Amino acid sequence: MSTSQKLFPTAIVGSHAQPDWFIDRQQLKGRLPPRVRAKEIWKVGENDIREAGNDATRLAIQDQEKAGVDIIGDGEMRRESYSNHVANALSGIDPDKHGTAMDRTGKPNPVPLVSGPIERLRPIEVENATFLRSQTKRRTKITLPGPFTMTQQAQNDYYASDADLAMAYAAALNQEIREVFAAGIDIVQLDEPYLQARPDEARDYGVAAINKALDETTGTSALHMCFGYAFVSIDSYSKPDRYAFLAELNDCAVDIISVETAQPNLDLSTLSELDHKMIMLGVIDMNNLEAETPRSIADRITVASNYVDAERLIIAPDCGMKYIDRPLACEKLVAMVQGAELARQEVS
Numbered sequence: 001m002s003t004s005q006k007l008f009p010t011a012i013v014g015s016h017a018q019p020d021w022f023i024d025r026q027q028l029k030g031r032l033p034p035r036v037r038a039k040e041i042w043k044v045g046e047n048d049i050r051e052a053g054n055d056a057t058r059l060a061i062q063d064q065e066k067a068g069v070d071i072i073g074d075g076e077m078r079r080e081s082y083s084n085h086v087a088n089a090l091s092g093i094d095p096d097k098h099g100t101a102m103d104r105t106g107k108p109n110p111v112p113l114v115s116g117p118i119e120r121l122r123p124i125e126v127e128n129a130t131f132l133r134s135q136t137k138r139r140t141k142i143t144l145p146g147p148f149t150m151t152q153q154a155q156n157d158y159y160a161s162d163a164d165l166a167m168a169y170a171a172a173l174n175q176e177i178r179e180v181f182a183a184g185i186d187i188v189q190l191d192e193p194y195l196q197a198r199p200d201e202a203r204d205y206g207v208a209a210i211n212k213a214l215d216e217t218t219g220t221s222a223l224h225m226c227f228g229y230a231f232v233s234i235d236s237y238s239k240p241d242r243y244a245f246l247a248e249l250n251d252c253a254v255d256i257i258s259v260e261t262a263q264p265n266l267d268l269s270t271l272s273e274l275d276h277k278m279i280m281l282g283v284i285d286m287n288n289l290e291a292e293t294p295r296s297i298a299d300r301i302t303v304a305s306n307y308v309d310a311e312r313l314i315i316a317p318d319c320g321m322k323y324i325d326r327p328l329a330c331e332k333l334v335a336m337v338q339g340a341e342l343a344r345q346e347v348s
Contacts, residue, residue, distance in 0.1 A: 007348065008301060008315050008340040009070040011280065013224055013258060014082055014143040014191060015320030016060040016075030017329035022052055029323055033081040033229065035111040035153045036098050037088055041080055053078040054131065061135050063326070067333035071139045071187065071314070074132040082191050082320060083145035083153060089124045090172055092116040092158065099155020104197040104228050112154045114165060120172035126179045133184040142185045146192035146223065147173055147209040148202060153194070163205040170212035181219040189222035189258065190214075196225050199245040206245070207252045214253040222256035222280060223249065226319045227264055230287035239264035247273040256280055260318040261300065263287050268300075272307040279308055282318035283339065284332050289324070291331035297339025302346060310347050315340045 018025070024041050031038075044052040060075030079085045087093075092114055099113035129142045145153075147169035151162050159165040177188050190210060195202040214221050225246075227239040241264055249257055250273075258280035261268060271279060281304050283297045297315075304313060315336060321329040 006070065007310055007344050008313055010315045010337050010340050011069060011071035011141060012064060012073045012075065012321065012333070013226075013280070013282070013316050013319055014073065014076050014189070015079070015322035016063060016073070016077070017321050017324055017326035018075070018077055019056055019059060019326060022056045022077070025323070025325075028080075032103050032105070032107060032109045034084050035081070035087065035101070035109055036084060038080045038084070049078075053128075057128070057131060058135060061132070063330050064333065065136065065138065067330060068337040069138075069333060071141050072132070072136045073141045073143065074128055076143065076320065076322065078128060082143065083150060086124050086145050086176075087112050087150050087153065089122075090118050090169075091121050092118040092168075099157070101153060101155055104194065109153075114154050114156050114158045116158055118165065118168035118172055120175045123179055124176055126176070126183055129180045129183040129185045139186045140184070141187040141189055141222070142180050143189045143191055143224070144173060144176060144180075146190035146195075147213050148206040149192050149194040151209075152198055152201070162201070163209075166205055166209040167212055170209045173213040174215055174217070177213065177217050177221075181217060185219065187220045187222050187256070188217070189224055189256075190254070191224045193224070193226050193228060195245045195249075196227060196243055202245045203248060207248060211253045220256065221254045222258055223252070223254040224258035224280070224319075225249075226258075226260040226282070229319060229323060230263055230285070241265055241267045242270045246270060250274060250277065256314065258282070258316065261304070262292075262318050268304050269307055271304060274308070278312045278314060279304075280314040280316045282316055284317035284321075284336055286317065286319055286321065286324060289328065291328065291335045292339070294335050294338035294342050297336055298342035298346065301340065301343035305343075305347055315343075
């Protein structure tokens with residue numbers, strides 16, 4: 001499925017760097033990505049958070065448009081992490097205590113404690129999606145945590161199995177996805193990094209949960225899968241050069257598969273495992289605290305096009321950009337867009 005007439009359209013994966021006046025980035029970096037609410041990281045009060053979130057989102061959109069990005073996201077400006085805002089907005093989560101689950105780094109992390117039926121009682125990201133749609137004329141993308149990953153980031157004290165919990169999350173997400181598309185969003189992306197982290201469990205019920213979340217939805221869907229944020233994973237484990245769970249996604253209902261290739265120096269021949277999906281190719285390394293050169297990005301794109309039809313490639317950062325400073329994030333986006341244009345000229 002094509003998302004643009006342009007060869008190698010560009011996008012952000014999910015988060016953009018939040019402004020320093022909005023969030024305490026140093027405090028954010030000093031902990032594992034929060035799975036429960038972490039309101040203490042905000043620099044604005046509860047009464048100002050909505051207006052400040054609007055302003056930060058406008059800045060994220062402006063940064064992307066100024067860089068020349070084709071598919072615009074809201075930058076997840078209003079979120080403490082990619083997953084906790086949605087995961088803790090559902091019913092069935094114990095309001096008084098947290099659970100514990102092992103993070104993919106092998107460290108325990110406070111997580112939502114599932115003590116009742118998971119249900120979506122109200123819209124969660126729909127208002128933000130509507131705001132994004134009102135602020136740009138370009139194609140748009142909204143991200144949501146996937147049902148498999150939310151299951152891995154929770155303590156299940158209610159459902160008979162984790163597979164049952166994943167299906168409950170999927171049913172709740174399905175309602176949200178339909179309304180996000182109805183708000184005019186072009187692409188809805190499910191973030192599923194734990195498919196790579198827990199491949200055995202993913203083979204048991206991961207694809208089934210994803211398919212349930214997308215059942216009878218009508219817009220273009222994407223799925224992001226990575227090896228974890230650079231800032232928490234460098235000292236914990238070495239990123240492999242191949243995905244442990246990838247070919248299995250040929251059977252899922254998702255249109256676009258987003259993969260990280262720059263920091264792990266992914267063996268790009270593995271992309272041939274996805275023989276008919278569009279691929280969002282990660283070309284920006286979040287562990288590199290300098291902007292990439294357009295030439296290096298173009299080279300990665302042209303190598304990838306040896307294994308994937310060029311018409312099936314979308315160009316993006318490896319992962320979310322929330323843990324790097326905003327000026328660096330903007331420089332990296334400019335380099336990405338210039339590198340895509342360079343590759344576009346050479347491949348054409």
